[in-house]
Amino acid sequence: MKGNHLFAADWRAWAARFACLLVLSLNALCAHAQVTPEGPGWLRPDERRSGLSFKSEDLQAQQNDDAINPSFLWVDQGQRMWSESPQGHAPSCQSCHQEAQTSMKGVALNYPKWDTRNKQLINLEGQINACRVNQQGAKPLAYESDELLALTSWVALASRGMRSERRIDPNIAEPFQRGQRFYEKRIGQNNLSCAHCHTQHFSDRLGGEVISQGQPQAYPAYRLEWQKMGSLQRRLRACLSGVKAEILPFGSQALMELELYLHFRGQGLPLESPGVRR
Numbered sequence: 535m536k537g538n539h540l541f542a543a544d545w546r547a548w549a550a551r552f553a554c555l556l557v558l559s560l561n562a563l564c565a566h567a568q569v570t571p572e573g574p575g576w577l578r579p580d581e582r583r584s585g586l587s588f589k590s591e592d593l594q595a596q597q598n599d600d601a602i603n604p605s606f607l608w609v610d611q612g613q614r615m616w617s618e619s620p621q622g623h624a625p626s627c628q629s630c631h632q633e634a635q636t637s638m639k640g641v642a643l644n645y646p647k648w649d650t651r652n653k654q655l656i657n658l659e660g661q662i663n664a665c666r667v668n669q670q671g672a673k674p675l676a677y678e679s680d681e682l683l684a685l686t687s688w689v690a691l692a693s694r695g696m697r698s699e700r701r702i703d704p705n706i707a708e709p710f711q712r713g714q715r716f717y718e719k720r721i722g723q724n725n726l727s728c729a730h731c732h733t734q735h736f737s738d739r740l741g742g743e744v745i746s747q748g749q750p751q752a753y754p755a756y757r758l759e760w761q762k763m764g765s766l767q768r769r770l771r772a773c774l775s776g777v778k779a780e781i782l783p784f785g786s787q788a789l790m791e792l793e794l795y796l797h798f799r800g801q802g803l804p805l806e807s808p809g810v811r812r
Contacts, residue, residue, distance in 0.1 A: 575717045575729035575795075577747065579802050585746040588737070589812060597752075597810040605687060605756040605808030608680065608763045612688025615681065620672035627685075630669065638692035642805060646794045648705035655709050655790035659686050659765060677784035683763040687754045690807040698801045706794060709787070713795030716788065722779030728792075743812070748773075749800040750793065752809025759812065766793055 586594055596602055617628045631637045642658055649656040649664075656664065662685050663674035675682035702710055717728045731740070732748030739745070753766035760768075767789050774781050782789050 573714060573718055573729075575714060575727075575733050575799065577733060577799060582749065582800055582803055583736075583747055584803055584806065585749050585752060585811065586806065586809065588744045588746040593758075593810055593812060597806070603756070603808065603810055605754070605763060605810060608684045608754070608756075609687045609691055609808055611680065612684035612686070615685050616688055620666060620670050624670040624672060626670075627665070634688055635692045638689045640693050640696055642690040642693040642807070643696055643698040644700065646706075646790050646797070648703070648709075650705075654787055655706070655794060657767075657790060657793060658689065660785065662686060662689070678765060678768055680763070683754050683765065686765070687763065687808045690754065690805065693805050694807065695804050697804050698797065700798070700801065702798070709791045710794055710798065712788075713791035713793070716792050717795055717799075722774070722777035724777040726777045728773065747800075748796065749803055750796045751800055751803050752806040752811060754807055755809035755811050757811045763808070766796075 619626045645658040646655045666672040720727050736745050736747045750766050754763050
């Protein structure tokens with residue numbers, strides 16, 4: 535009898551371990567399955583096109599020539615800021631990370647990512663501010679400030695021409711799904727979704743403008759209508775305004791989730807930042 539009790543206890547322990555492993559495996563499989571989801575907003579890899587391909591030859595030439603690309607006014611500022619101490623005595627970015635164009639190569643492709651400390655998504659701008667606060671003892675830079683755009687552009691430049699090959703890990707599976715739902719949901723007084731314009735009607739004309747696929751690889755980018763650099767979140771907020779929807783605050787998790795979805799939706803396209811758009 536005693537031997538039977540021991541056998542039953544061992545069997546129950548084995549069954550519990552097996553069930554736990556099965557749940558973990560299923561969770562991992564479900565998360566990775568979201569890399570290539572189906573849905574009205576998604577594009578096949580062979581369909582994906584840079585926003586620059588929808589622009590005029592003059593604008594394409596402006597982006598492709600660093601000497602006349604106006605974004606480089608901010609890039610040059612970011613290069614200076616990289617080697618300077620923000621407090622006069624605190625470490626500079628360069629003192630920790632060395633030369634940005636070597637140490638930051640490929641870094642921009644990994645954002646937005648999961649911030650394990652704060653249990654939420656963080657984009658490249660947020661990571662730069664986190665380093666300023668936690669490593670340099672400096673104040674965070676305001677969203678859309680020239681300083682933050684400059685540093686972000688300088689870091690992104692190190693990855694220009696590279697293509698993202700990320701996978702969706704369990705931490706970002708749910709934020710990714712929320713970003714996808716946001717992209718495909720009708721919003722605003724115009725009752726339109728992002729997918730209506732940028733998936734179903736790209737290459738069509740809206741007024742005097744050709745509708746692009748809404749790919750994010752050029753940002754931060756210089757837009758002629760802004761006459762300055764701007765972040766991807768600024769462009770997303772402009773789209774929200776265009777469909778007369780609620781304008782989400784910079785740095786909100788809803789914008790981060792949409793940003794995350796867009797980066798996977800355009801995966802395989804080369805990073806262009808600093809870009810030029812109309």
